Amino acid sequence: MWTIFMMQWKRLFKQPFVVLTFFGLTLLFVTFLGQGQSSPGVTVQTYTTNLPNHAYEELVERLNRTDDFNFKINDQETVEGLIRNNRLSFAVQLEQDTYEFIVGQSSFSQPLTNQYLNEVYQEVRWLLANDLTEDVLETFVPLEVTSRDTSGSAIEFQAQVIVGMTLYFVMYTVLFQMMSIAEQKTDGTWERMMLSPVSKFNIYSGLFLYYFLIGFIQVGVSFLIFTEWLGFSFGEQYSLLLLSISFFLISIVALGLMLVSVVRTPQQLQAVIPIVATASAMLGGAFWPLEFVTQPWLLAFSRFIPIRYGIESLSDVIVRSVAINDLLVPYSLLLGLTIIFGGVGFYFIEKQRK
Amino acid sequence: MIIEVTDLKKNFGRVQALKGVNLTVDKGRIVGFIGPNGAGKSTTIRLLLGLLRKDGGKAKIFGLDCYQDAVEIHKRMSYVPGDVNLWPNLTGGEVIDLFIDMQGEDPKSSRKEELIKRFDFDPSRKCRTYSKGNRQKVALIAAFSVESELYILDEPTSGLDPLMEREFQALVKEQKALGKTVLLSSHILSEVEQICDDVAIIRQGEIIESGSIKDLRHLTRTQFIVEAVEDLDFSECQGVYDVVKDHDKWYFQVDHRHIAGVLSYLGNYQVTKLETKEPTLEDLFMRHYEGDAKGGV
Ligand SMILES: Nc1ncnc2c1ncn2[C@@H]1O[C@H](COP(=O)(O)OP(=O)(O)O)[C@@H](O)[C@H]1O
Numbered sequence: 001m002w003t004i005f006m007m008q009w010k011r012l013f014k015q016p017f018v019v020l021t022f023f024g025l026t027l028l029f030v031t032f033l034g035q036g037q038s039s040p041g042v043t044v045q046t047y048t049t050n051l052p053n054h055a056y057e058e059l060v061e062r063l064n065r066t067d068d069f070n071f072k073i074n075d076q077e078t079v080e081g082l083i084r085n086n087r088l089s090f091a092v093q094l095e096q097d098t099y100e101f102i103v104g105q106s107s108f109s110q111p112l113t114n115q116y117l118n119e120v121y122q123e124v125r126w127l128l129a130n131d132l133t134e135d136v137l138e139t140f141v142p143l144e145v146t147s148r149d150t151s152g153s154a155i156e157f158q159a160q161v162i163v164g165m166t167l168y169f170v171m172y173t174v175l176f177q178m179m180s181i182a183e184q185k186t187d188g189t190w191e192r193m194m195l196s197p198v199s200k201f202n203i204y205s206g207l208f209l210y211y212f213l214i215g216f217i218q219v220g221v222s223f224l225i226f227t228e229w230l231g232f233s234f235g236e237q238y239s240l241l242l243l244s245i246s247f248f249l250i251s252i253v254a255l256g257l258m259l260v261s262v263v264r265t266p267q268q269l270q271a272v273i274p275i276v277a278t279a280s281a282m283l284g285g286a287f288w289p290l291e292f293v294t295q296p297w298l299l300a301f302s303r304f305i306p307i308r309y310g311i312e313s314l315s316d317v318i319v320r321s322v323a324i325n326d327l328l329v330p331y332s333l334l335l336g337l338t339i340i341f342g343g344v345g346f347y348f349i350e351k352q353r354k
Numbered sequence: 355m356i357i358e359v360t361d362l363k364k365n366f367g368r369v370q371a372l373k374g375v376n377l378t379v380d381k382g383r384i385v386g387f388i389g390p391n392g393a394g395k396s397t398t399i400r401l402l403l404g405l406l407r408k409d410g411g412k413a414k415i416f417g418l419d420c421y422q423d424a425v426e427i428h429k430r431m432s433y434v435p436g437d438v439n440l441w442p443n444l445t446g447g448e449v450i451d452l453f454i455d456m457q458g459e460d461p462k463s464s465r466k467e468e469l470i471k472r473f474d475f476d477p478s479r480k481c482r483t484y485s486k487g488n489r490q491k492v493a494l495i496a497a498f499s500v501e502s503e504l505y506i507l508d509e510p511t512s513g514l515d516p517l518m519e520r521e522f523q524a525l526v527k528e529q530k531a532l533g534k535t536v537l538l539s540s541h542i543l544s545e546v547e548q549i550c551d552d553v554a555i556i557r558q559g560e561i562i563e564s565g566s567i568k569d570l571r572h573l574t575r576t577q578f579i580v581e582a583v584e585d586l587d588f589s590e591c592q593g594v595y596d597v598v599k600d601h602d603k604w605y606f607q608v609d610h611r612h613i614a615g616v617l618s619y620l621g622n623y624q625v626t627k628l629e630t631k632e633p634t635l636e637d638l639f640m641r642h643y644e645g646d647a648k649g650g651v
Pocket residue numbers: 366369371389390391392393394395396397398
């Protein structure tokens with residue numbers, strides 16, 4: 001096993017470019033996106049038709065009590081003009097106890113805005129219904145929870161971006177490393193390995209260990225750099241962090257084995273990897289929150305995507321400080337996917353032996 | 355018995371590559387496995403190595419099943435293919451070490467340095483740059499660096515120059531002296547003839563002849579070249595084949611059991627010159643494939 005394991009490293013050190021490239025890309029993208037996030041949040045144009053001026057200003061001020069959004073006072077005519085000219089994708093009409101979106105084209109920030117407004121208006125409505133002032137709020141626990149969730153959503157989104165990008169690029173690294181199996185299958189060296197007295201189990205475990213470790217190192221170093229450079233906090237639960245990464249990486253190696261087993265040539269694999277990685281990142285919530293995926297069949301498909309559960313469990317650990325019990329579902333789903341992918345992979349690889 | 359193959363069958367789709375091969379290799383013997391290209395040598399060997407699944411019959415090495423117990427068998431044997439595949443971005447030396455390592459021995463304490471010198475091999479270059487012959491050297495050096503009971507060599511010298519070929523033959527003989535067993539496949543008889551104890555000849559997926567080289571020679575006919583004053587008439591004479599007359603020279607073959615009879619028969623004529631030749635395996639081979647040629651493939 002160690003012979004095979006060491007040999008992989010030897011080969012890597014002779015051709016480290018692919019791995020270094022994906023590693024560099026991870027840092028680049030996340031730094032870029034991370035900085036984008038830390039600038040004052042989403043700008044939202046608003047107007048009102050019924051609210052008196054001071055009430056409108058007060059409401060906007062109340063809404064701007066967050067770093068995630070920047071609500072602007074405007075008038076209906078200007079706003080509608082901007083939307084008509086595609087200068088704005090959406091705006092909000094604010095009234096006393098209700099709000100309404102006018103939408104030109106769909107945008108990622110609209111659902112986030114909606115979620116935020118919904119929470120604030122619930123609070124406002126509740127206060128109105130009970131004829132209370134805001135000072136009361138501090139004493140009410142349930143509302144505190146609500147408002148914490150609100151500010152949490154931005155952190156959660158940032159966490160999702162960082163985790164999503166990291167997992168997306170680590171998928172590339174691991175899968176492209178696994179291309180060497182396909183190469184060895186075509187150039188005959190795979191057979192040569194099978195001919196050695198090293199048992200299959202040892203060959204596979206040596207390879208697995210290598211792919212796993214290289215992925216792990218990439219994720220680990222990325223996270224470390226995000227902590228140091230971007231001041232991003234990954235929480236305190238290091239063991240759950242490691243566990244989540246591990247479950248994800250195991251499923252990716254299994255996915256890679258399945259891909260290797262069904263392609264005929266390394267070239268085919270080279271074409272398939274970006275498709276699989278990008279599609280699963282899109283459907284698994286690495287590029288945008290999963291709520292944007294609305295097609296039922298796409299949603300059904302996303303259940304078979306490891307990155308979805310990887311992001312889910314990691315951002316739960318980072319943002320919500322959950323306990324291991326809360327992660328049993330994503331973990332077992334990842335394990336299930338590992339078994340399916342691995343099973344299919346082993347079956348087809350062994351079947352090629354006539 | 356080291357290798358025991360009985361009625362081994364293998365089909366590739368509709369192609370019957372092996373139609374029931376029988377082959378035994380005894381301990382301490384060098385066995386030549388001869389046949390033209392496409393006869394089924396490599397297929398037989400790949401079945402022996404457990405790389406292919408058989409469609410019928412039995413294949414055993416060291417009394418173990420070749421498919422089921424492949425790993426156990428591989429611990430005790432070495433294999434050199436005709437087409438050696440290497441990891442392109444590792445150097446020859448690294449691959450040799452890797453092979454020795456995978457065989458469970460320590461590359462440092464093995465005899466690889468000696469073999470590298472004997473084969474005049476440069477281990478410092480990347481495998482991608484090696485010629486076929488150099489790649490074969492990598493496999494040969496790795497195979498003979500480790501202690502194995504059995505060497506299975508599938509046309510291992512097809513890319514070597516004659517000097518290296520001789521080195522290879524010397525190496526094989528040394529293994530025999532050490533009591534090792536060798537199965538050596540080839541489509542060139544002269545290559546095998548000089549070092550083998552036994553041969554098995556395969557044609558179209560069937561063994562058509564096998565035994566010790568000596569026994570097979572007994573089966574063959576002796577070539578006679580005779581010059582005589584008068585015409586020879588063999589119609590009364592038993593065991594004479596393929597009579598050809600060229601000017602005053604007569605060429606014919608005689609079954610070994612009838613040599614004495616033919617000689618005394620020739621006493622009736624005024625023979626001016628008599629020459630006999632021991633047939634090489636080449637001749638034997640030709641005779642077996644004559645059937646093919648006449649049948650028109
Ligand atoms: N993988 C394969 N698929 C289909 N046919 C094959 C395969 N391997 C060998 N054959 C066929 O089996 C026969 C025997 O081939 P092989 O054992 O390689 O011959 P040899 O090694 O004696 O030259 C040939 O007719 C060849 O075409």
